[in-house]
Amino acid sequence: MRKTVVIGFVGTVLDYVGKGAERWSKWRPTVCLCQQEDQIVDRLVLLHDERSRGLVSRITLDIAQVSPETTIEPREVVLQNPWDFEEVYSLLHDFAATYPFDLDNEDYLIHITTGTHVAQICWFLLAESRYLPARLIQTSPPVKRRGETLGTATIIDLDLSRYDKIAQRFAREQAETVSFLKSGIATRNAAFNRMIEEIERVAVRSKAPLLLIGPTGAGKSFLARRLYELKRQRRQLAGEFVEVNCATLRGDAAMSALFGHAKGAFTGAANERAGLLRAADGGVLFLDEIGELGLDEQAMLLKAIEEKRFFPFGSDREASSNFQLIAGTCRDLRQWVAEGKFREDLFARINLWTYQLPGLAARSEDIEPNIEFELARFAREQGEQVRFNTEARLRYLAFATTTQACWSGNFRELSASVSRMATLAESGRITTAVVDDEIERLQANWRLPGKADALAELLGDAAAELDVFDRIQLEGVLSVCRESTSLSDAGRKLFACSRKDKKQPNDADRLRKYLARFGLDWQQVSVFNQKGK
Amino acid sequence: MNSRVIPPAQHQKEPEMNMIELNGAHGEGGGQILRTALTLSMLTGIPFRINRIRAKRAKPGLLRQHLTAVSAAAAVCGANVDGAALGSTALTFTPGAIRGGDYRFAIGSAGSTTLVLQTILPALWFADAASTVHVSGGTHNPAAPPVDFLQQSWLPLMRRMRVQTELECLRHGFFPAGGGEVCAKVAPVSGKLQPLTLESRGEWRATRAVAIVAGVPGEVAKRELEQVESLLGPMDTELRSLPAREGPGNVVMVSLAYEHVCETFVAFGERSLAAETVAQKVAGEARRYREGGAAVGEHLADQLALPLALAGGGRFTTNRVSDHLRTNLDVIGQFLPVRGDISEITPGVWAVDVQPLAV
Numbered sequence: 001m002r003k004t005v006v007i008g009f010v011g012t013v014l015d016y017v018g019k020g021a022e023r024w025s026k027w028r029p030t031v032c033l034c035q036q037e038d039q040i041v042d043r044l045v046l047l048h049d050e051r052s053r054g055l056v057s058r059i060t061l062d063i064a065q066v067s068p069e070t071t072i073e074p075r076e077v078v079l080q081n082p083w084d085f086e087e088v089y090s091l092l093h094d095f096a097a098t099y100p101f102d103l104d105n106e107d108y109l110i111h112i113t114t115g116t117h118v119a120q121i122c123w124f125l126l127a128e129s130r131y132l133p134a135r136l137i138q139t140s141p142p143v144k145r146r147g148e149t150l151g152t153a154t155i156i157d158l159d160l161s162r163y164d165k166i167a168q169r170f171a172r173e174q175a176e177t178v179s180f181l182k183s184g185i186a187t188r189n190a191a192f193n194r195m196i197e198e199i200e201r202v203a204v205r206s207k208a209p210l211l212l213i214g215p216t217g218a219g220k221s222f223l224a225r226r227l228y229e230l231k232r233q234r235r236q237l238a239g240e241f242v243e244v245n246c247a248t249l250r251g252d253a254a255m256s257a258l259f260g261h262a263k264g265a266f267t268g269a270a271n272e273r274a275g276l277l278r279a280a281d282g283g284v285l286f287l288d289e290i291g292e293l294g295l296d297e298q299a300m301l302l303k304a305i306e307e308k309r310f311f312p313f314g315s316d317r318e319a320s321s322n323f324q325l326i327a328g329t330c331r332d333l334r335q336w337v338a339e340g341k342f343r344e345d346l347f348a349r350i351n352l353w354t355y356q357l358p359g360l361a362a363r364s365e366d367i368e369p370n371i372e373f374e375l376a377r378f379a380r381e382q383g384e385q386v387r388f389n390t391e392a393r394l395r396y397l398a399f400a401t402t403t404q405a406c407w408s409g410n411f412r413e414l415s416a417s418v419s420r421m422a423t424l425a426e427s428g429r430i431t432t433a434v435v436d437d438e439i440e441r442l443q444a445n446w447r448l449p450g451k452a453d454a455l456a457e458l459l460g461d462a463a464a465e466l467d468v469f470d471r472i473q474l475e476g477v478l479s480v481c482r483e484s485t486s487l488s489d490a491g492r493k494l495f496a497c498s499r500k501d502k503k504q505p506n507d508a509d510r511l512r513k514y515l516a517r518f519g520l521d522w523q524q525v526s527v528f529n530q531k532g533k
Numbered sequence: 534m535n536s537r538v539i540p541p542a543q544h545q546k547e548p549e550m551n552m553i554e555l556n557g558a559h560g561e562g563g564g565q566i567l568r569t570a571l572t573l574s575m576l577t578g579i580p581f582r583i584n585r586i587r588a589k590r591a592k593p594g595l596l597r598q599h600l601t602a603v604s605a606a607a608a609v610c611g612a613n614v615d616g617a618a619l620g621s622t623a624l625t626f627t628p629g630a631i632r633g634g635d636y637r638f639a640i641g642s643a644g645s646t647t648l649v650l651q652t653i654l655p656a657l658w659f660a661d662a663a664s665t666v667h668v669s670g671g672t673h674n675p676a677a678p679p680v681d682f683l684q685q686s687w688l689p690l691m692r693r694m695r696v697q698t699e700l701e702c703l704r705h706g707f708f709p710a711g712g713g714e715v716c717a718k719v720a721p722v723s724g725k726l727q728p729l730t731l732e733s734r735g736e737w738r739a740t741r742a743v744a745i746v747a748g749v750p751g752e753v754a755k756r757e758l759e760q761v762e763s764l765l766g767p768m769d770t771e772l773r774s775l776p777a778r779e780g781p782g783n784v785v786m787v788s789l790a791y792e793h794v795c796e797t798f799v800a801f802g803e804r805s806l807a808a809e810t811v812a813q814k815v816a817g818e819a820r821r822y823r824e825g826g827a828a829v830g831e832h833l834a835d836q837l838a839l840p841l842a843l844a845g846g847g848r849f850t851t852n853r854v855s856d857h858l859r860t861n862l863d864v865i866g867q868f869l870p871v872r873g874d875i876s877e878i879t880p881g882v883w884a885v886d887v888q889p890l891a892v
């Protein structure tokens with residue numbers, strides 16, 4: 001059977017009520033502790049100083065009478081000033097460090113009703129930080145009105161989740177926050193919901209950088225802004241939300257836009273500029289498409305994140321800014337690090353809380369709630385309530401959730417699609433005719449031919465004559481070409497390994513020859529790829 | 534050796550069930566059902582399991598005073614106990630042989646020495662040897678019969694049933710300080726218990742009031758006794774003034790002795806409760822009994838059912854049928870082949886009949 005051990009100060013005021021029989025009519029917290037019908041104190045560690053020896057021995061006798069099960073363990077301590085925080089804390093900290101706690105066999109309770117308020121505060125701090133592996137217990141005097149005679153003892157568990165009402169309060173607050181992060185959209189995709197719940201926990205507890213990965217239109221920027229608003233509501237930050245798409249920053253302008261510049265730092269720098277980092281001081285800086293940031297800017301950014309200090313362009317005076325970074329990207333940054341296009345140290349720094357935001361097609365069950373959201377937004381912005389006819393809604397949903405609907409523009413595209421239908425709707429009703437037109441429009445937009453078709457379009461009838469082996473290889477080569485800016489660029493990627501062994505790399509030539517085997521040249525391939533995009 | 538009242542095998546109503554299941558929330562739903570079950574289990578050798586202990590109470594499960602009774606019972610018969618923990622709502626008790634001997638139990642102020650004695654004394658009556666039991670703790674506790682009640686009212690009736698038990702109060706212990714001590718000397722019953730029939734009280738013999746003060750001014754006791762006499766008429770009175778270290782405490786007890794029975798009524802003094810009010814309370818109870826026609830009052834009735842059942846039968850009349858009594862009869866019926874019937878024979882008088890089951 002586990003033993004219950006209570007640790008507490010003898011109450012030099014409350015426990016000290018004289019020696020006569022009358023003492024039994026007065027409420028003494030330490031005695032009350034041992035008189036409870038529903039609790040047995042197996043051992044009572046009674047801290048006291050030299051002056052209270054007499055009190056402790058009297059209390060020991062009285063407790064033996066009311067609670068024969070209890071062993072008293074007096075601990076004499078030296079306490080010059082029980083109101084001195086530093087002294088009391090040090091004393092109790094030493095006690096916590098040296099007491100032979102036997103957690104396998106004993107449960108510990110700290111009696112906080114006796115001792116000074118300073119002692120109470122110290123007990124609490126030590127228990128809360130787990131230096132003392134104990135829960136708190138308080139005693140309170142009898143309420144005569146309720147017919148009580150002994151007083152009560154109540155355990156205070158600092159694990160708040162154990163209290164139903166408090167737990168409910170937290171759960172409600174968390175649900176509200178999660179809903180806020182999702183803009184009130186009742187999303188159904190379980191993986192997405194789990195992810196948002198984790199982001200919620202991280203967001204309210206951490207100031208560390210967040211990395212949001214996902215295709216364009218997946219809602220990275222939207223989520224970043226919501227996170228900022230949440231923190232702002234919780235009074236966790238006072239600064240601004242500063243958002244910039246790194247793809248728009250090029251050259252010197254990038255440095256200056258981000259880090260600011262000194263007056264006269266370069267031609268045209270007529271005035272000092274604070275830069276986006278300083279604008280985000282005390283707030284959130286959202287760097288979308290962080291992969292597009294130049295290597296020099298990446299180095300500066302790393303220093304700014306780590307030290308919260310950086311040099312504005314052309315300045316030899318350091319500036320400081322304390323911001324939380326949220327980075328967004330649609331790239332595989334790990335791959336970019338391997339290719340030397342992204343700094344490894346910066347990646348390591350921002351790759352702490354990394355979340356993959358799925359595209360709309362991967363969350364087809366969330367299409368319907370998002371349509372509702374978009375209609376509500378349209379109503380709010382245009383002041384016009386628009387609804388689907390039942391059949392029209394079914395038809396649109398059926399199309400939107402098929403695999404045929406690739407939603408390459410993700411939520412942004414869905415938003416545009418709903419806006420179009422809402423705008424074209426007559427007298428607030430979206431009819432099947434409106435939906436049919438919209439479906440056609442989307443299909444036309446997505447006329448990204450399927451892979452088999454792509455080759456057919458490029459090669460004509462010859463495509464049908466290809467071996468599967470060649471077809472797969474050619475498709476792969478074409479997709480690399482699509483991601484490349486020139487024949488040489490594509491060649492470098494395709495022959496990245498073998499080119500190292502060559503004195504004179506001739507990747508462009510190798511690729512040209514390969515394409516020629518199929519009767520293709522770079523011009524044809526890039527024209528075709530442009531159409532595809 | 535096993536000096537059970539009745540060999541277990543004979544008594545199990547359904548031989549395939551070797552354990553009795555009790556619902557702790559049934560009837561009175563408190564500690565009584567547990568104490569009665571402990572006594573009967575020790576005596577019959579039948580293990581029991583009680584579930585939903587005090588399920589309907591504000592603090593469900595076993596309290597300290599119940600654990601005290603369980604551990605005393607377990608000590609007396611070397612029982613195996615499962616679930617004996619504070620707050621536990623289920624308990625399994627598997628008794629061993631009852632052993633006479635010297636026992637010492639120290640219980641806290643919240644428990645009562647008399648409740649412990651009532652649990653284990655009937656078992657020790659059938660032990661293999663004589664016993665001496667010291668129990669320290671509360672002897673005069675508002676939530677239990679005081680030791681004087683056992684001495685004056687209960688034990689004389691038990692002796693008529695051939696029980697040989699002497700009970701002495703060595704030191705008084707009042708709630709909440711406790712610190713009292715009682716000592717019981719028990720000689721095993723030779724043969725069977727004598728059934729008891731107690732249909733009338735017989736002739737009045739004496740009325741007596743005792744007021745005890747400990748650490749409380751003697752004036753309080755004096756006023757209480759005066760008030761009791763003024764309400765009930767002249768009687769023997771005794772003012773017992775105890776050393777302050779046995780206190781604080783104050784109790785007034787009125788006993789009405791008749792030819793066949795002596796009833797004892799009790800009221801406790803409290804802070805901010807006038808001595809006269811305490812006296813009125815006890816005198817009121819005594820008068821209600823005196824004016825009624827039943828042989829025993831509520832508390833004695835509660836304590837008679839079990840010995841009668843052990844004796845195999847008996848009958849008494851009472852002026853009040855409490856939940857404790859009904860609960861006791863129900864539990865008894867589960868352990869022993871007897872049935873208890875309660876019938877109101879005249880207004881305000883109930884007869885309690887305990888009879889062997891017809892075979």
